[in-house]
Amino acid sequence: AITIQQCPNESANTALLHMGLLGCFPLQPTIAIHIKCLKLYYQIQYHQSSFSIQAITKVLCMLHNVRVVGCYLCNQFSDAFDIYLQILQEIWDHVDWILGKDPNTW
Numbered sequence: 001a002i003t004i005q006q007c008p009n010e011s012a013n014t015a016l017l018h019m020g021l022l023g024c025f026p027l028q029p030t031i032a033i034h035i036k037c038l039k040l041y042y043q044i045q046y047h048q049s050s051f052s053i054q055a056i057t058k059v060l061c062m063l064h065n066v067r068v069v070g071c072y073l074c075n076q077f078s079d080a081f082d083i084y085l086q087i088l089q090e091i092w093d094h095v096d097w098i099l100g101k102d103p104n105t106w
Helices: 012-018 035-047 053-063 072-098
Strands: 021-023 032-034
Touching: 012 021, 021 035, 021 072, 032 035, 032 072, 035 053, 035 072, 053 072
Parallel strands: none
Antiparallel strands: 021 032
16 A cells, blocks of 8 residues: 545545556545556557456456455456546547547548
8 A cells, every 4th residue: 555645625536646546436546556557458458359357457466465356356447447548538639639630531
């Protein structure tokens, strides 16, 4: 466990993002996944689509000596990965907008 310093009027997820972490809940996250883990899973999925969230969760738990109980951590990782994908899509959309790429004409 690590301690995250949260400034007044700063959301918990903003404080986590400053540390390279993405919370699994929008308001009061109790679990956070490192952005590098999400990026790694994104790349693994790109090259080997059969590699499941359950598999990456088991690997991460084994590396961190965490006992896997049910699907709770799989669900948390899945939620964080969905948020990560949404963030990536927003970034790509913004870049396309800046470059003047209209989705109707490209």
